[in-house]
Amino acid sequence: MTQVLARPLARLIDELSKLPGVGPKTAQRLAYYILRASMSDADALASAVRAVKTDLRYCSTCFNIAETDPCAVCAADDRDHAMVCVVEEPLDVLAIERTGQYKGVYHVLHGAISPLNGVRPDDLKIAPLVTRIKGGGITELILATNPNLEGEATAMYIAQALGTGGVRVTRLARGLPMGGDLEYADEVTVSRALEGRRAL
Amino acid sequence: MRVTRLLIEDFRNYARAERTIASAVTALVGRNGAGKTNVLEAIHLIARGDSPRARDDTELVRWGANTARVSARVERIDDARTVDVVLFSPPAGERRRPRRYLLDGAGKRADEAIGELAVVSFFPEDVQLLAEAPSARRRYLDSMVAQVYRRHRSETREYQRILEQRNSLLRALRSDVRPSALESGSAGAGEAGPGRTMELSFWDAELVRLAASISLRRLEAVRELVAPFREAATRFSGADSLSLAYAAQVEGDTIAERATAYQALIGQKRDRELWQGTTLVGPHREDLAVSAHGRALPTFASRGEQRSAVLSLKLAEAAWIRDRVGELPVFLLDDVLSELDPGRRDALVDALPEDAQTVLTAAFEAGIPERLIERADVLWVKDGAIA
Numbered sequence: 001m002t003q004v005l006a007r008p009l010a011r012l013i014d015e016l017s018k019l020p021g022v023g024p025k026t027a028q029r030l031a032y033y034i035l036r037a038s039m040s041d042a043d044a045l046a047s048a049v050r051a052v053k054t055d056l057r058y059c060s061t062c063f064n065i066a067e068t069d070p071c072a073v074c075a076a077d078d079r080d081h082a083m084v085c086v087v088e089e090p091l092d093v094l095a096i097e098r099t100g101q102y103k104g105v106y107h108v109l110h111g112a113i114s115p116l117n118g119v120r121p122d123d124l125k126i127a128p129l130v131t132r133i134k135g136g137g138i139t140e141l142i143l144a145t146n147p148n149l150e151g152e153a154t155a156m157y158i159a160q161a162l163g164t165g166g167v168r169v170t171r172l173a174r175g176l177p178m179g180g181d182l183e184y185a186d187e188v189t190v191s192r193a194l195e196g197r198r199a200l
Numbered sequence: 201m202r203v204t205r206l207l208i209e210d211f212r213n214y215a216r217a218e219r220t221i222a223s224a225v226t227a228l229v230g231r232n233g234a235g236k237t238n239v240l241e242a243i244h245l246i247a248r249g250d251s252p253r254a255r256d257d258t259e260l261v262r263w264g265a266n267t268a269r270v271s272a273r274v275e276r277i278d279d280a281r282t283v284d285v286v287l288f289s290p291p292a293g294e295r296r297r298p299r300r301y302l303l304d305g306a307g308k309r310a311d312e313a314i315g316e317l318a319v320v321s322f323f324p325e326d327v328q329l330l331a332e333a334p335s336a337r338r339r340y341l342d343s344m345v346a347q348v349y350r351r352h353r354s355e356t357r358e359y360q361r362i363l364e365q366r367n368s369l370l371r372a373l374r375s376d377v378r379p380s381a382l383e384s385g386s387a388g389a390g391e392a393g394p395g396r397t398m399e400l401s402f403w404d405a406e407l408v409r410l411a412a413s414i415s416l417r418r419l420e421a422v423r424e425l426v427a428p429f430r431e432a433a434t435r436f437s438g439a440d441s442l443s444l445a446y447a448a449q450v451e452g453d454t455i456a457e458r459a460t461a462y463q464a465l466i467g468q469k470r471d472r473e474l475w476q477g478t479t480l481v482g483p484h485r486e487d488l489a490v491s492a493h494g495r496a497l498p499t500f501a502s503r504g505e506q507r508s509a510v511l512s513l514k515l516a517e518a519a520w521i522r523d524r525v526g527e528l529p530v531f532l533l534d535d536v537l538s539e540l541d542p543g544r545r546d547a548l549v550d551a552l553p554e555d556a557q558t559v560l561t562a563a564f565e566a567g568i569p570e571r572l573i574e575r576a577d578v579l580w581v582k583d584g585a586i587a
Contacts, residue, residue, distance in 0.1 A: 115369035121399060149361060156402040186309075
């Protein structure tokens with residue numbers, strides 16, 4: 001059969017369609033866009049793709065993805081190194097940073113416990129967290145894993161693994177979303193919000 | 201409560217059928233395969249969110265169609281609402297879509313729409329209920345309890361998720377030889393070392409919390425079924441020796457007592473669970489037990505005796521729903537009368553409350569007892585059309 005589509009273009013379409021959320025049609029559109037783009041734009045894209053694989057590493061303290069080790073947050077002098085916020089994924093760090101309220105440091109677990117998917121505590125960065133806390137200097141641990149079954153299992157496991165060793169362990173509050181309507185919230189959310197009510 | 205209007209679109213063999221139901225008794229009469237049972241199935245779907253015959257929604261959507269709709273006007277003592285269920289059967293290669301539920305035309309979550317209508321159904325397959333594996337009886341019991349306590353539905357679903365996670369963990373621990381990074385002890389594979397106990401503890405706690413609540417609700421329901429069950433059984437077969445019990449792993453009349461008992465049982469069975477790689481404690485190992493003269497029924501009962509016992513159970517279920525909800529459920533009788541001897545047929549007709557709505561199917565009009573047919577609207581069903 002004659003190769004209608006030039007081989008380099010076909011290769012680019014194939015590679016793009018492997019990306020999450022990109023189907024064959026979108027991949028074609030993207031590939032033709034790149035084809036028509038200037039050489040410098042295409043080079044910028046290619047080198048950006050390469051750089052995320054070559055120039056990034058894990059911070060050996062918090063396991064966030066960073067350019068340097070230790071990462072910018074772990075190396076910062078103006079952050080509270082006695083307070084550690086434990087999150088499942090690097091993107092969760094961004095969510096907490098967006099608040100602009102948190103001045104402590106992080107610990108990224110890279111997942112949550114889910115035996116069904118074969119994820120056990122040893123597959124996550126839990127042991128390094130325990131070592132980090134035993135090393136001293138940390139007074140509060142905020143468990144900011146997701147409020148689902150797997151996130152709860154992970155938070156409970158960490159709390160147990162630490163035992164009652166002087167560190168204050170807290171869990172993010174659960175309840176109603178801001179800007180939401182009470183009448184549209186489901187029973188579980190409302191009952192959690194009632195449990196976690198506060199005096200004004 | 202009553203279904204006063206029913207609309208079926210692209211459901212099973214129906215392209216479209218709409219009926220206003222005015223009479224308390226509706227008899228669907230027609231040849232085999234005409235589509236009588238499909239009407240009962242549609243009402244059952246509206247009430248309980250499942251079909252007694254189909255495993256998959258694609259079976260329920262008419263061949264060649266992509267969506268099916270069942271819509272029912274449900275009238276209760278103090279209100280009336282329209283419940284819609286839309287089912288999808290996407291063409292091959294397309295993504296599956298979850299069902300859509302509507303209450304008075306507004307989209308709702310399944311848990312909100314299901315339970316608007318309560319039904320008690322007798323399908324021919326139900327005769328097997330007492331002879332089948334315990335899982336069928338647990339499903340039956342949960343479905344019944346969920347008609348009255350909506351929370352039961354979400355809890356049993358959540359319990360299922362916990363069970364899957366916990367079983368996976370137990371299986372992984374069984375084949376685990378590497379010691380956990382945090383484990384200080386030196387337990388070998390299959391032994392309960394400190395690290396294993398710690399990994400299990402979250403799932404243990406969740407299991408115990410839901411086990412206590414689910415099993416207590418089942419226990420209380422079965423206790424309340426005993427008296428109406430005995431009464432119905434006596435009426436049916438004169439067998440006053442039949443009884444009913446919830447065969448539970450633990451005792452206790454409060455959630456706290458049961459939780460403590462399940463927790464203790466988990467402790468006792470820890471090594472066996474690790475060895476077998478599966479969860480041995482919880483309501484998924486319990487059963488609804490029917491006995492005669494103190495012996496389990498399935499071991500010796502004839503088909504006729506089993507049918508009587510199941511019918512008695514269903515009549516007791518209707519009485520229980522009436523006591524709890526304050527209204528009689530709708531009776532769905534699929535070809536039941538033709539399989540009973542005249543004595544039992546009369547007993548069943550007597551047992552059906554006069555003020556309850558009944559929808560039944562029969563192959564011949566002559567198969568329906570006179571006392572029922574004189575109050576009934578007879579609808580002729582032919583090739584997916586209701587005349």
